[in-house]
Amino acid sequence: MSLPVVAIIGRPNVGKSTLVNRIAGEQEAIVFDQPGITRDRTYRPAYWCDREFQIVDTGGLVFDDDTEFLPLIREQVLLALAEAKVAIFVVDGQQGLTGGDETIAQWLREKAVPTVLAVNKCESVEKGLFQAADFWVLGLGEPWPVSSIHGNGTGDMLDQVIAHLPPMDEEEAPPETSVAIIGRPNVGKSSLLNAFLGEDRAIVSPISGTTRDAIDSLVQRNDTHYRLIDTAGIRKKRSVDYGPEFFGINRAFKAIRRSGVVLLVIDAVDGMTEQDQKLAGRIEEDGRACVVVVNKWDAVEKDTYTMVEYEKVLRSKLYFLEWAPFIFVSAVTGQRVEKILDMVDEAAEQHQRRVTTSVVNEVIEDAIAWRSPPSTRQGRQGRIYYGTQVTTKPPTFTLFVNDPKLFKDSYRRYIERQFRESLGFRGTPLRFFWRGKRHREMDRASANRATKA
Template structure:
């Protein structure tokens, strides 16, 4: 990563994620009054004065317990610290100094990273200095009394923090391709991310719901930068209780909307479920480019017909995303994982593609000559005057016609197939807007009137 990293370290429930939200001036990190909400390390861009940096949130450190995810959380925190320029050790001023804080302090003193001590939950300026005084004994110099919720004291903390960071330099901004990795729980999303990055970037566990937040990772391949977004597994709404999983799924939906390309991961063993169909519909509704990744392909017994039968199964269950490319991989063994990037590049390119009006009308002219618009029983026939692309991401084409009601769904699908056959658009949805003559006349007579197609 080009920007310096600031690691946020501390035991569970001291307010690390709240501090991350404050420093990054966002509300992206999930905050919930429950230990273990943050598990993976998540990065957020931040700046103070003339310094740009990445603040990395980590899970709560517990050294005397090896149950469930705690060893993996420690591993993620250690990885965050290994790449950090400076660490902020967060403690709870209301709870006071604990044995867990002392254990973390002992470990931090063994690390070759400067440490700043932030005493959080000091909401009262009068009592803040008193609450912070107890933590001088940890040996990290002056403790900074702060309130992550209200922001008090964070300015003084950041003033000291930037002393450890190099000045920001004017660098040419490289365009990123944002790739969201989505799917049901336990289909292998985090394993796929780790296979891409080549390190244990996200915690992988057979326990459902391991990933709770959207995790951004920036990688570069052949001069192209990719922002990979691992997301929480999306279950049926009726099975989700209000809490960390609820927030994680909302983050996953937001990740779809901010992505250029969505990798929809399907478990090869389970096949396409009803939940997968709903998720594919969400991707289509949001207009995102998509690559369907069938994971755990190594676990399937195969013969010469297996892949063709599976493709037929996919086409039957996901017919509304037949424009998406499909690849069969194994994140565990690395089978064909490196090929996904090529499909992502193609989908991203097609997603932002623009086609000239003259080419669009050539396709329309040929399409109409082969299959004329339908005629009603009253003898009224649809007419397409011309078409033009009005936007991209996804490619959106407006067709000016005499009356949109004269074009049934079958003919509209035919026109879309003709565009795909002649122009490609593989890997991305396209939107056709059928605009009637009356609406065009209304716009012409009153150009300032807002219109809706």
């Protein structure tokens, strides 16, 4: 990453994610009154005074327990600390000094990373000074009383943090292609992210629901920068209780909306499910470009025709994503993983592609020549006067006609097929607005009023 990293470290439930939200200025990290909510390293952009940096949230650090995810969380914390310019060690001022705090402090003193000690949950300024005084014994310098919820003391604490950071780079950040990795639980989304990055960026476990938050990672290939967003596995709504999973799924849906391209990951062993179809519908509805990634292909017994037949079955069930390319990969072995970003590049380019009005009308004329617009029993026939592209992401076209009601769904689908056959647009949905004569007259009247004004 081009920006310096500030790592947030501490025991479970001391308010690390709340402090991340306070420093980053947005409610992105999941906050819930339950230990162990954060597991992976999650990065957020932040700045203070004349310094810009990436703040990385980490899971609660516990050294004397090796159950469930705790060893993997320790590994993620160590990786975060290895790339950090400075660490913020968060402790709980209301609970006071604990043995866990002393163990972490001893561990941090053995590292070469500067550490700022933040005593959280000091809601009262005067009382906070007394709460913070107990933590001088940790030997990490002055303990700074802060309140992640109200913001008390965070400015003074950040003044100490940025003293260890270089000045902001005046160069503009390069443009990014945002790529959301979406799918059901346990289809291999985190393994795919790790395969892209060549490191264990996200915790991978056979336990369903391991990833809870949306994890942003930056990667550069040649001159293109990508923001890869790993997300929580999305189960059926009726199976989800209010809590960490509920918030994680909401983050996943937000990740779709803030991405340009979505990787819909499907388990090759389980095949297509109803939930996969619903996710595909959500992607199309949000107008995002898409690449369908069939993962775990190494676990499928196959012959020469298996891939062709398998894709045919999948496409029959994902008919509303017929425009999306398919790729069969194995995140574990790395098979064809490097080709995914090539398909992402193509989908992103088509998603923001614009064609001239003359080309649009040539396609419409050819389509009408092959198949005339439908007629009613009374002999009234639909007419398309002209069309134009009005926007991108996704490419959107307005067709001006005599009466939109004369054009049924079958003919509208035919027009879209003709656009794709003539112009491509592989990997992106298309939008069409059919406007009648009344709308044209209103547009002309508005244009005349604007001219007179």
